[in-house]
Amino acid sequence: MSYSQCDINNCWNKITYAFPILTDTLFTDCTNEEYDEIHRVIVGLGVQIKIRDLILIHIEKYLRQHVAPSFWAKFQNVEEELKGFQLFKSAVNDLYESAANFAGMLKRLTTLNNSCCDNKPIFLEKDVTLGFKQLLRSTLLSQLPLNFQVIINHFYKISFNVFDNENETSDMAEDVMCSGCWNEYTDCSCSYIVKVFYDTSRKLVELQLLERLTGQVLTNFIQMRIESHIQKLCTGTFDVSHISFLENWLETTVMSWLTRIYCAGSSKPPPDDKNIQNAIAKFKQKLSYYLYFTYTKLRIDQLFNIIIEYPDSQPAVDDIKLCLEKTDLRSTLCKKLKTEIETRLLHPGVNTPDILTAYISTIRALRHLDPSGVILETVTDPVRNYLRNREDTVRSVVSSLTAEGAGSELAEELAKFATDDENEQEEAWDEWVPDPVDADPKVNSSDRKASDIISMLVNVYGSKELFVNEYRTLLADRLLAQSVINTEKEIRYLELLKLRFGESQLHFCEVMLKDVSDSKRINALIHQDKNFMALNEKFTSNAMILSAQFWPPFKDESLALPDEIKQHLEAYTKSFEALKGNRTLNWKPHLGTVNISIEIGEKTLDLTVSPFNATLIMHFQDKPEWSLDELHQVMKVPVTILRRKITYWQSMGLISEKSPDYFVLVESSDGNRSHVATGQVQEMICEDDEAESAMASAHDQREGELQVFWSYIVGMLTNLDSLPLDRIHQMLKMFASQAPGTECSLQELRQFLDTKVRSHQLVLQGSLYKLPKP
Template sequence: MSCQSSIVDIFSRVKYAYPILEGKVKNICTDEEYTKIVEEIKNANLTKRFETLINHEIERYIRQKISPSFWSKFKNTTNEEHGFDEFKIAVDELYDNVRSFVPLLERLEELTRTGEQSRDITIQRKAQILSHFKLIVRATLLSQLPLSHEIIIEHFYKIAFNVFCNTDSVNTDSGDQEGSECAGCNKELNSCKCQDIVCTFHEINCKLIELELLERLVGNVLTSLIYIRIKDHVTQVCDRSFDVSQLAPLENWLETVVLSWLTRIYSGGSSKSMSLDEKIRIAIFKFKQKLSHYLYETYTKIRIDQLFNIIIEYDDSKPAIEDLRICLERTDLRKTLVHSLQDALKTRLLHPGVNTSDILTAYIAAIKALKQLDPTGVLLETVTEPIKSYLRSRTDTVRCVISGLLDDYPSDLADELVKGELLQLDDGSIDEDNENWDNWMPDPVDADPTKSTQRRMSDIISMLVSVYGSQDLFVNEYRTLLADRLLSQLNYHTEREIRHLELLKRRFGENQLHYCEVMLKDIYDSKRIDGLIQTNNTYTNDNIPFSTSSLILSAQFWPPFKEEWKLELPKFIQQHLNKYVKIFETLKGNRTLCWKPHLGNVHLEIELKDRKIDIHCAPIQATIIINFQNKKQWSLDELAEKIHVPATVLRRKITLWVSQGILKEINTDVFLLQEESVTKNRTVAELVEDEENESAMASASDQREEELQVFWSYIVGMLTNLDSMPLERIHQMLKMFANRGPGAVECGLPELRHFLDNKVRAHQLLFSGGLYRLPRL
């Protein structure tokens, strides 16, 4: 018999031993028959050939029979229960089909057995054949993966996860037990299927694990499903208040719920990871790391979206800030935080509809919160730059800061002032003696190296002063505010102002506040001098029916006054003031007094036909109504000429008496005295309050603008000679040549930029490409 005919004969007998070659799995021949067939194959040296042939036929059978049947169950459906059942049927059928190959695989192992193999080698060979078979199953199934295969897988694990999380929960639609349903399977309690679902869930997972299909088939669906559940849970948790830390409960939820569920999946029902295979434990550990990172990332993104509100609610929101700080160290979302918070600040805070005081309150809260969030100060430096730029554009910023410092009620700025820390400005230098080199840490990689000193500042007042780069503007504003407060009070009490001054001296230094000390001393001296004048016999023998008290100010130490028009007082009042001056001159020898009649306060008692009015008002308002005592009707121009006051000012001041019904405008700019009462439009208190809110002093910004005009001639000269210069070069040149000598005016870089930008807006300078130049004539 030829070799070819021998192979054909053996192959025909192998078909009987391996019905897979005929498209069937069952009806395998008996052991005795198979033993003879194996001997014939080995004698013909055809073992490898037939092994390859059988494996190929196994793969073909799975591809043509088992795989299409398995994937036919994965239909697109919106019914979760139907999807759950279809996935169970598909896995059960696949598992039964694969198990039917076991006898055939045992025959295959016997075919490849060589000589007297040891038991260990036999076991190892069986494992290799089984592993190769499972590889064929996986590869063949996954090669025919349908597009919608994840739908029923998601239904299956979604239902199982919901049962796991809500097994002990009950939904009650009404108060009675009849409306109760299980929160796990959403069935009525008397027909709950949770236990069946759990058993089916563990059974299917065990089969998938045995087939080594769990990770390949359902891994992506599990990950997606868990991600959705984590995001929903974190979102729900973050909707609560910010005064409780949520990170630890979230981590505990991830460990006890999500990872416990995963462990049950991979273990086939056990909740103890120690019973798992080492490879599976490693896989779960890596999965845990991935899920933990996603948890931190999700929590961080949600908190970043809420960060503006968290900052506004600081200090109550410290726990949320601490959670966010921990998460930022474990994620790469610093840039996202910076852009998101800056957008929120610009949209919700930095616009004309928000008061400057509210912006400062938010800025102070941001300083505190961002210092806790990032102790290096890099986030604070980056995020708050738009706030500082916007505050520089508001004219009342400095006044609001100073008012906050001097507030008698508890406030952030008042508390900071009491701390008494030294003022720290970013002058570009580092105090090496005070540097704690033992605890030194390098700045983060995203830090600006030119602002390292500024980031070391933890003092809020220093941060606010650094907005303008110079403390001169703040000191001048304090002088103006102090002058307003001293001139507006009706007594000589200065205890509160002295206390504030001493606190400010600890911040700004005594030299900066020397003028303010003189101003307070003027009040003390005024009290003493006025007391001497009041007791002078010459003054007391006068029969004038009113008394006068004065504040005697050292003009060169007080801020300039806003209005300097000369009010013409009634003659009997002016004579009394002249007598007051003469007595002062006798006390002080070579000194005299120059009255400021537009300042002060007058107590008037007005008697009309049917009523009496007792009121405090400004001297100009008292002068207006006294002139109506002799003449009942005045035109605005006539009265303005008589008392030497601009008509625009007179029009504003006369409103008090019109509103009180004492005067009436009978024609345009013509006023008549009303002896009988009429309806009042506004109360005296409201109008007096309006008067008190008007400052008699020029604002610090106006004063500072005038001081900075000293630099203008230097700048014009520099740009005339050098054509164009950048801001930094102009600043350096001014420091070299303009800031020399006693009483020199200092100017920081931000303040100089603001000054030059005003000149650009006034068309006195041109700015292009980062360079300033004079306009060409």
């Protein structure tokens, strides 16, 4: 059948009447009956597919040229939040109305599409309406402006603020601002904002634009609110757990608000709409992870302070422990804390006791955080290395172990060890947990978990003996510095240490304490000796009688006592020899304390001073003026020490420097005023004098202990000519097990032998040591 041009024109006019989009218009008065007739014409002509595709082309053109530009024209980069709110609302409303104008045309297009023999999908959608929405969405997004997110962010910021504050009371004065919309309560627009918010969300959902248009902006906005909420709630507070509060806030506020966005104001998603349910569930999963991630990052930044305040900060540690299981921030925590410790703790400006206190808190906190001990092992490695290089570390540890009163954490740990059951049950097989992936495979996991605080401190040096020797020195200082010795307390500490380090290690200390009790008994017996008391009526004395081979070495100091004191000590020695028979005394005149009375005019000063200070002032009793060199000759004390220690009596106002290195006794009342004025200086000098150890330094002691080996080494090399280092070390082990300090590591022996080589007492040829030829 052939058609004239007139027939074709009439058919085209009827088709454009039914589908005005073909002439770039949207409105028509075509009725359903009229369209049925037009549809029959199209089918009769057999051009359904061509007309359908042509219609879709014109729809896409109209959306691109009219709808999309009109929509994006409202997305202005404004600073006023309320203006941005109104612009976004207006843009969505206009877009929704524009889409609604296509409703009749889309219905006819559906009928036309159904009559096509191929009935192929339209923009990957079988439903024409869904295909149209896909076309609308892709057309809009193809013209996306740079700053489109500004007014969307304003829109959600205002609506969330209203929702977050909708439960607050409003019975306040009229001049108070509403915390939701920030207007006065008389002009509150919260209800209007909520209505617009729900209506706009519904339209975006219907147009299937919600996630594609606002998803990323909405996600960024909620993440910012989560961050600000966590900062506001959690900054600086470590004694309260915040995870449950944050989870509740996320569920009741954020997720409730998001549900209303997806469900057009409804608090629950439709039970039959799996798409919305899945979208909300995915959003919640993503935001939950971000909540834990953000909170953990904040706590990691605060972790050093959290550790310092432990155990008061245990709730914060519990939160971190929970969050680490839900995030991948374990390595971040280790790196950050390690850097914080090195920066804030491991430098010369921090005292060793403070470092030890922080180290102990770190051990306790990280043990609670990670029972496997892997984080602790990783983080504290720089602390162990740093403490190993500090000279006073061992003394600080030992002092803390035997410190009195609450607050001494190591003393508490030592006492706790004594009360713990030594036969603890082994971990049940069904409670076994593998080590984390970052654990060192060379370290036994049971050893890592079993190490307590004291063991970790001992392992810094790798030797119990070092700690025992330092305790022996500290005990000696303490016994010699006290005028009244509390042996019961010292015995209690010793028993606790024996449980930790073993009885054999502390045998020498037992002898030292026995010397104290024996000295009391011997002093009592000597004071009952009538011959001794008859010769010493002017003053009395009490001696501390020490078993020299069991006490640590003393400092090598000299002090010549006045003649009457020497005579008194000689008489004491004779009484001791009469009492003990084959034993005598070797006096250490620079040790101990002296109680003296000094009369100044009508006043008397009763002081307890060192033997040096007592000897010095007694010389001024016989002669009121002395030069520094004269004092040096009579007291046998180096001039440098004299110059330093004479300041004690200068601070008391009893001695003044008349001219350089020439001192005179001050007997006028000015001396009393000087004594009062310099009371603080006196106290400082007294404390410094008393705090000075009577024992040789650890370095000097160790040099003396290693010297014990020299005679053995000389004998070995005399008999065997030459020996390698490891052979010398093995042979020395057979002789070095009785006295404290006689154990020697291979590295320490090498350094000792190298010293002998440098002093030409040994010769090193290749790897063999030998004696030099005479």
